[in-house]
Each structure stands twice: as structure tokens, then as C-alpha cells.
Amino acid sequence: MPVHSREKKENNHEDMEVDFPEQDGSSTDEEDTVSSSVSEDGDSSEMDDEDCERRRMECLDEMTTLEKQFTDLKEQLYKERLSQVDIKLQEVMAGCAQEYLEPLANLQENMQIRTKVAGIYRELCLESVKNKYECEIQAACQHWESEKLLLFDTVQSELEEKIRRLEEDRHSIDITSELWNDGLHSRKNKKKDPFCPVKKKKPVVVSGPYIVYMLQDLDILEDWTAIRKAMASLGPHRVKVDVPAVKPDRHHHVARSEDGRLFYDNQWYCRGQAICINRKDEYPTRSLKRNLLEKLPPGE
Numbered sequence: 427m428p429v430h431s432r433e434k435k436e437n438n439h440e441d442m443e444v445d446f447p448e449q450d451g452s453s454t455d456e457e458d459t460v461s462s463s464v465s466e467d468g469d470s471s472e473m474d475d476e477d478c479e480r481r482r483m484e485c486l487d488e489m490t491t492l493e494k495q496f497t498d499l500k501e502q503l504y505k506e507r508l509s510q511v512d513i514k515l516q517e518v519m520a521g522c523a524q525e526y527l528e529p530l531a532n533l534q535e536n537m538q539i540r541t542k543v544a545g546i547y548r549e550l551c552l553e554s555v556k557n558k559y560e561c562e563i564q565a566a567c568q569h570w571e572s573e574k575l576l577l578f579d580t581v582q583s584e585l586e587e588k589i590r591r592l593e594e595d596r597h598s599i600d601i602t603s604e605l606w607n608d609g610l611h612s613r614k615n616k617k618k619d620p621f622c623p624v625k626k627k628k629p630v631v632v633s634g635p636y637i638v639y640m641l642q643d644l645d646i647l648e649d650w651t652a653i654r655k656a657m658a659s660l661g662p663h664r665v666k667v668d669v670p671a672v673k674p675d676r677h678h679h680v681a682r683s684e685d686g687r688l689f690y691d692n693q694w695y696c697r698g699q700a701i702c703i704n705r706k707d708e709y710p711t712r713s714l715k716r717n718l719l720e721k722l723p724p725g726e
Contacts, residue, residue: 590658597654646688 517523521530688695 594655594658597658598651643684 514523514525518526521527
């Protein structure tokens, strides 16, 4: 390695510079001895070439020795550091190195905190989802109940309307059939006796109020049909009243017209006849003079 050899040479030169004073001291001693010998002998001369070469060789030997020692120390330091690194690596692999344990403890603590926070967040999310599910179920049940009640009311109202219309149709069919039969019967009677004059009855003179029927049978039946339809249409809109425990007997009245006479409540009434009308919770009315038919509802 050129760098290391260069460093070694520089270090050897420094060592040589350090050792030179000692050599200079020895040379001065020798020179002193030589000078003394020369002085004694009286001859002054310089060191010969052999001594110089010998000293140079000694210096080179010392320099190589120092370089060898430096190389040995450097190799020893490298081996020691390598052994220390190997020991640390083994400790890390075994999990007992302080440089490894302290960061590991911090990481474990952070992991525990984050795990705890994640668990709490999970519970909150589950609770929120459960509440939303219960709200959706409750809303669906309430919507179903409301729609069911609305459908029930709609169907009930439609059925009640159909029943009312059927009742009206039934009553109108009954009345028109009776009217048709009465018309045919009257026509047959007229055809049977075309030459017989109709006997006019003298009006009966009565005192007090009375009802005079001056309408034809067809008009009377039309009024009767209109009254019954009006009563049927007002029936569902009437306010319900508490029914008493004991229901009174209701009388069913039958009314029909035949040959200019009115059959009502198992009695026949002629034109110009006095009629007494009895109403519930009222005083009886002796008579009323009307040009139209007054139809009393059933039960009055």
C-alpha cells in the first residue's frame, strides 16, 4: 500500500530526526576523542568513509524496524476493532445490545399506544354502525305502519263508498220497478175502460190543518227516490252518537202509490184526506196544506 508506506517513511524520518541528537552527541564525543587524540598526536583529519557507511546502515535498520512495529500495531488495532464490531453484531442478533434495546422499547411502547387507540376507534365505529342499523330498522317499521294504516283507510273508504252506491242503486231499482209496474197497471186500466168516464171525487171538507196531495203518482215516486238518496248520502257523514244500552224498537214503514191513493203504514190515504202527523219528541201536527208530497222518514 503506497499511502501506508509513505506514512511509515515519514514517521521513520521523524524518528530518525529524534534519534539524530543522540548520534550527534556520540559523534561529538568521538570527535572530541579524535580531536584529543589528534591533539595528542598533533594530526587533524575527518571521519573516513567506512564509518559513514556503517552509520547509514544502522539508521536504515532502525527505520525498517520502526516500520515493522508500526505495521504490527496497525494490524493489531484493526483486529481489535473488527472483533468489537463482531461482538456488537452478535449482541444485536441476540437482542441484548443496549443500542438495540432502547429504540426497540420505544417502538414497542408506541405500538401499544397505537393498538389501544385503534381498538377504541374500532369500538366506536361498531357502535355507530349499530346505531345506524337500528335507526334504519325503526324508520322502516314506522314507514310500514304508516303505509299500512293509510292503505287500510283507503280501502275502507273505497268499500264504504261502494256499499253506499250499491244501496242507492238497490233502492232506486226497487222504486223504479214499482213505478214501472204501477204505470203499466194504470195504463191497462185505462185501456180496459176507454169509454167510462173517471168519477171525480168531491173534496172532503175538513176542519183544521191537513195535507193535500196534488201531484201525480210519478212525481210522488220521484220525490220519494230523491229523499231516500239524500238520506243515504248524508248517512256516512253523520256524527256518531253514543247508542243507549237498550235500543228502542224501530218501526219499518212501507209506502207505495196505486190508483191515485197512497199506501203508508198499512193504511190507505186518498187525496184531500186529513192526516195527523206524529213526530218524536214533538206535539202532533194536525194538518199542513202542501202542493207537494211530504215524505216522512222511517220511524217518524
